[in-house]
Amino acid sequence: MAGNRELPLDLLIVAGFILITNIFVLVPVLSGSFLRTCLGIFLVLFLPGYALAGAIFPAKKDLEGIERAAISFGLSIAVVPILGLSLNHSTWGIREVPVLIEFSVFILLMCVVAYYRRRLLPEAEAFRVSFKTYFSSVKAKILEKPESKTDKIIVFILVFSILASMGSLAYIIGNPKEGEHFTEFYILGKNRTTEDYPTEFVQGEKGTVIVGIVNHEYRPVDYTMEVRLENRYLPLPESQKQVSLGNNMSWEEPITFTPPFEGKNMKLEFLLFNETEKTVPYRNLHLWINVTEEA
The missing domain is CATH 2.60.40.10 (Immunoglobulins)
Structure with missing residues (x-):
């Protein structure tokens, strides 16, 4: 089998995103910004599932673009409580810096596994991100006529649910309800x-x-x-x-x-x-x- 030696663009972007998020969380002058909240939401709700999906499904044929995005959210929702539970029973507890470190290490580790598994595949079969192709695929899935009206409704509901969930979480974090004084x-x-x-x-x-x-x-x-x-x-x-x-x-x-x-x-x-x-x-x-x- 031919090895794909080039470092995948999507995994490089994930690593860069983790670095930027760590900077916004740990640097005092940036930690109070709303962008820090947005970065944290994306780090928790999408990246763990995306990295894990990359490790489980390294081939193009495994998942299409919109399916990979949807399963990334689903896997993140499944993985985050497990990571939180493991940290809760550790000596560090659920605090900001330990949570950031644990999530960053997990995501980067899954990216390494994903890269290794893609290298085992022929270059033509390994999953690669071409943003132009990806967004064209997503646009076609949403706007063009699918095989049936039912498929179109399902795709619309899926995309709307994801966007609504992210928007609601951003609002809740950005406007927290006062608890007990x-x-x-x-x-x-x-x-x-x-x-x-x-x-x-x-x-x-x-x-x-x-x-x-x-x-x-x-x-x-x-x-x-x-x-x-x-x-x-x-x-x-x-x-x-x-x-x-x-x-x-x-x-x-x-x-x-x-x-x-x-x-x-x-x-x-x-x-x-x-x-x-x-x-x-x-x-x-x-x-x-x-x-x-x-x-």
């Missing part, structure tokens, strides 16, 4: 876990915890965090922190405190106030600590 407030131990908190002190000894705030209020908020022991303020600046956050912004810093008096089972409180209520804590957390007299 809330603020995350948490403390972590020295190893950044929900354990190993400092609870045993000698009077005058310092303790450190990591305090985090995440704003999901759909508006900028000015927070005030106070630290109290047995409802008494700790010495400034340990006892108070001012934090201003925009929507979906987060703040996390180590907070060091020094219990000023001894006692057992004392309540060390971390109180979070928002800009609208200065007397009643909006969120509160606490630790129970023991402070003994210095030997």
